[in-house]
Amino acid sequence: MSQSSDPRQPSAARPFKPPAVLPQDLPVDYSGFIAVVFGVAGVMFRYKLSSWLAIIFSVQSFANMKNMENDLKQISMGMMFAIMGLVTNYFGPNRPAPQK
């Protein structure tokens, strides 16, 4: 596989243009969705484990965030749900807890 001449053509070089991805084409953020589901369930049913799982999944969704600007809103929404669930569970009027 030897080249007879230098294959490079500096004149033909084009700078990199990142391909634009439409927001609807983005892969579905499953962990963010699950985080919201668990968060809502934890708030409604006062189930602590559900709130904790919501936090875990929202952290996973945050870790998998690819594009800072686009995804941050959705992920922070999921996180807010999860944290709200935890706070309600722990500091709510019925069950104040010593820890957290």
Added chain:
Amino acid sequence: MARPPRPLSSPSRFLSLLFLLSLLIIYLSTASVLADSHFEGFDADEDDEAVDSVDSLHFSSLRSPPVTQSESPPATAKPTLSEDESAASDPTLPRTSEHLATPPDLSKSSSEGFDYWDEDEFEGVPIVEKQQQQPSEPFKATEDVTGPQDSAGHVSAPTKRSYTIEIVCGSFLIIFVINYFTGKRENENIALAWAAKFATKDSILEKNFSLLGVGEGDDSPLLLKEGQNVFKFYASGRRYCQGLLATMELKSRHDLISRIYNMIVPCKDEISFEVYMNDDAMDNVIFAMAKKKAAKGMQKELMDLQRFAGLLPPPGGRKWVAEEFSVIAESKEVAGDMITEAVLDQVFGEKAIEKFGKGFMSMHFSDQHPGTHSKMLLFKFTLPGVNNMADMTRLVALIPYYIDHVGRYKLSPQARSKTEAARTKAAQEAFKELQNARHEALQKRKAERKKLMEEAEAKLSAEALRKKEAKERARQMKKAMPKMKMTRGH
């Protein structure tokens, strides 16, 4: 001295709650008891539970000092067994009765000059609790004994709340965070190792392309990080092609849940190359090669392969690729021209495949590629480990070889005529589709406009309606008029 019972007014309840909350926080941090203030909030049921749990906390931590130290300074609380009444002594009493019993305890305690809340409150109970707690020493250990008690909802002894869920989830989160950073670094190391081997000075890609990297100018960064496991590399400036984009999709090492999932469902680090060929450099070639199962999937899913090409059986009488691969092409001739001797010897032949072709996943050349750019060469390989990047050398060397090969390749006249026919047909169909789509869009817009008009009409009153109808009729007449005039002219 009897303590006057407090009326349960909501502001005072809220205040007491707040008070209690802040106190709990202080308790947790210092693990000491502020006796008097604690008891002020002891009002309603909800305080009771918290108080109990806090007390249980303190009981365990204060368990070791012997019980007989009744003469303790005010700051610390010790349970005393010897004293006092058995009003609340029955450990199986439900909480409410305990609660009820405690005001009298309070009164008694204050009467006796003892300000220590916990001594009297858990008077009879400490016997049971002490026996329970002493064997299970440190409080931090998850108490499954009290777990069922808690879940039953009815607590005989002051509750030892089981913190299983908190501890498990908290530790999972901590491990997650640690794994995020280590996984991130691992992925970055793999990407950098690849770039160091194939994209830096005197490497094969550097010898083939004049512009490397994703930025502007000479000092541009080589890799673009698009997420903790996706890295992109760009090169441009070569004959026959406009550029090359390599995308590394690594395992999600930074995400603990994905990592656990990948232990069950195996996954590999992949690198895929897209070469954008010049319009004049590529003839009508549609060709793909992959492992048998993957090839079948490709042929069914990818539009251009589905429409133009088909799975080819290995031709007899000439050297061909190893058994595990299958070839998809428009004709045997094209396939034979793409799989050259050199390639067979170096990578794909029976002998070479073991040593050099292990990482090969698929390759796909197409001049009818759906998407932004039509003429493309696509390669997919698996990435070897960080220290074995050199194993990929021959695979990466395939890329410039094929760029030149496809760039120079010209179909024979018969083959070209066949391919031309197929392509023109496809182009016509595509054009018709476009026209249909445009027509439909137009129709939709007309229908929408009509609907809007009708809605607006419905809102108007009857008079205005009549006026409008008159106008419409006039307009229609006008439209019809010129035609008549023209015919008369003739």
